[in-house]
Amino acid sequence: MTILVAEDEIITAMWLQAELKTRGYTILSLCSRGQQVIESARNDQPDLLLLDIHLQDDVDGIAAAAAIGNVPIIYASAYVDDETLARAQATNPIAILEKPLDITELVSIIENSALNNS
């Protein structure tokens, strides 16, 4: 299963990559900018998008997901106010997780989505 990880904090991105790799997932790319997410997704065709909402450019994770379309999304963000949640829900994600992330919970959701897609 291939995952595209978008995270503007590089340390958090590295940790997610390490945790997911140890569990057998392929991390296609680590992106910190929204525009970069859109381009990588179109090039690499990942099975899952793990997106932080707040990214380094004007295109946030929700906008990027909306632009990409048809790829399962898991949002991971510290921003979970009502307005952001509503925007995120509109892209029909698998889950919206709040930081700091519980890696067990994250892996469990990914596994479930993999089972559903297989």
Add this chain to the structure above:
Amino acid sequence: MLDLVRVCVLRMSNQKRSERVLTVISSLLLLCMSFSFGQNLESSSILVIHSYEATFDWTRRLQQGIESVLMEADETINIFEERLDAKRLTTVDNWSFFTDYLRVKYADFDPSLIIVSDGPALSMMLEEGIQLFPDVPILFSGISTAELQVFQIELDGAQVTGNNTPVAGGVLENIDVREVLELGLRLWPNRTTVYVLTDETSIGVGNRSVVRSIAPTFDGRLSFEYLVPSSVAEMRRLVSDLPDDAILLFNHFIFTAEDGFMPFEWIIPEIMRNSSVPVLGTHDFMITYGASAGYVTDGFKQGTTVAQQALRVLHGEPVGPIAESPNTTMVREPQLVHFQAQMRTLPLDAVILNRTPGFIEANRRILAITATIIMFLSVIIGLLVFQNNQRRMAVAHTEAINAQLTGALQEKSVLMREVHHRTKNNLQVLESMVALELMGDSSPTIKNSLESLRGRIKAIALVHKKLYKTESIASIDLYEYIEELIAHMRELNKVNNERAKSKAGTAQIVLDASGVSPLVSMDVAVPLGLIVNEAITNSLIHGRNGTAPASIHVNVNQAHEGVLKLDVQDDGPGFPTNIDECQGLGVKLIKGLAAQIGGSVILENANGAITTVAFPILGAK
């Protein structure tokens, strides 16, 4: 005066010196007072002699006119009033009684001036005045031009000279029949016949003669008929049967051969009761007694005019020529209304008797009360409006402050959420670094330390997560927080065991919270979360009973009012025998954090280790 001085001298001859001084002083005072009294009396006293009694309206009004001027004068003027009553004492011989009376009464007193009203009084004074009051100037009123000739009083330029009498001036009283008739025609322009009511007295005959002399001037406008009834009964019959186009002129009817003399105040109302047409008069009293209208000789104006002349005499000023008769238009409004007169033709200075009060005059009292009530209500309404405005301003001010406070609160809320968001992000980075470190090749001791550290970060992060989700952003539900923290630790323990392929099995961590969960601030929640984390971590590591998985009970309840008690109990071997010597970081942290929130710690053994923390709950900050 000489007698007074003589008495004083006699008294002094029999007195001591001090008594003589007092007598001299008091005598001088008496002399001064008598002198000044005499001066006042002599310098400002006017004797008014009327021909008729005060019951006669003419005389009454004339006296009122005199007083209205003299009473308003700057100086004090004493007015002495006498009446000849010539309507009763009708012969000159009878007047001697009156002159004797005056002679006795005013033997020691000469007035400054004498005013006489009407012919009899003037006639008497011209005959007797020189003897009665030598050299006292006389002013007359109520005298006709014809009478002046009889009395041989002449005008000499601005001066008036009497026949051996000191006549200083006066005011004429001439009836003006022509103007009376002109007034009648203005008021009733459709009336074409004047009935002249007179008697056979010399005055009545003379008056008829006057009317006849002026009648030609009314040719084409008025015709004249003369009524000379021989009795009151005939008069009643005649005046009650006058044609509609007639006017009656009352021109001296006070005597009939059958009924004798009749006073004006009786005969005029009698005529008015019977007349079918309006009645014109020539004197003011005729109107006051009931006649309809007239351009009349005016007793009041006679009085004011002669009184003004009197003031000039007293001040040593020239009196001037004899004043013309000051006649007045006088009407009775009810009569004018009854006979449908053209009232708009009346001059502005007309005297209107029995006037129907206008709306304002008739309702003066009600209007005054209404105005007062309106003013009162206006004041109250004004006060209410003012008060209301004040209240509105206060409400607007309060609303503005509330809006400011709400805005500030929202701003604070946004800022607080931003702080929590950044804190969560930073804690995520921190936890990521610890997790990455854990993945490296480290010794079990370091790994345990890093796991402990990761747990502490989790405990803190969980507080921020919960605060971020609450409405107040300042406080969280304590029991809910502890429950989530325990659930996370339970899950973490399970994962770690699986990762380490431990045979110990997953620990049981059970929460037993009782009572109402308090809301606590971050200042309490973070230390308390760390205490729970340390105590459970300690039990997970040291609290296993042999090879069985650890069984940990967390109890939270209110020990008593305002104090919460939390204890973490396992079924392991317990703390070392000498509990006070426990120097692990976990115990140190528990003690330090408990002190930070004002609480106390008890470590004890009872079928396992028990860590008890009691701390005050002051409510959310």
